[in-house]
Amino acid sequence: MNTAWATNPYFRADNAKVINSNTNGGTTRTNTFWFSSWMSGTPQVAYGIKSFKGTNRLFDTNFEIKQMSLSSWSFRVSVELFGASRMWMLEVQYFAVDPSFPFHMNTFDDMPI
Numbered sequence: 001m002n003t004a005w006a007t008n009p010y011f012r013a014d015n016a017k018v019i020n021s022n023t024n025g026g027t028t029r030t031n032t033f034w035f036s037s038w039m040s041g042t043p044q045v046a047y048g049i050k051s052f053k054g055t056n057r058l059f060d061t062n063f064e065i066k067q068m069s070l071s072s073w074s075f076r077v078s079v080e081l082f083g084a085s086r087m088w089m090l091e092v093q094y095f096a097v098d099p100s101f102p103f104h105m106n107t108f109d110d111m112p113i
Contacts, residue, residue: 029078
């Protein structure tokens with residue numbers, strides 16, 4: 001984590017390997033991201049793939065990343081693999097904005113990749 005973000009009261013950012021071993025289709029893995037400190041309320045969160053290793057190219061691999069829960073202290077994601085897809089590693093990165101941030105933020109939910 002970039003230490004410049006650590007003291008900012010409005011933003012949190014981090015990443016984690018949700019999949020870190022040989023994983024086949026039909027499998028679901030989950031990860032809880034704990035914020036470095038509580039936020040004043042439920043934040044706006046953006047998340048996505050930081051890095052990937054699998055048998056196919058990323059766009060040939062059949063999987064879904066979903067947000068399962070969100071609170072002022074954490075959020076949880078799940079990664080589900082489908083069919084013959086196979087991964088060794090999938091790292092998810094997030095960026096969270098506290099609701100007390102004094103400027104307007106546009107949000108886009110369920111944007112196709």
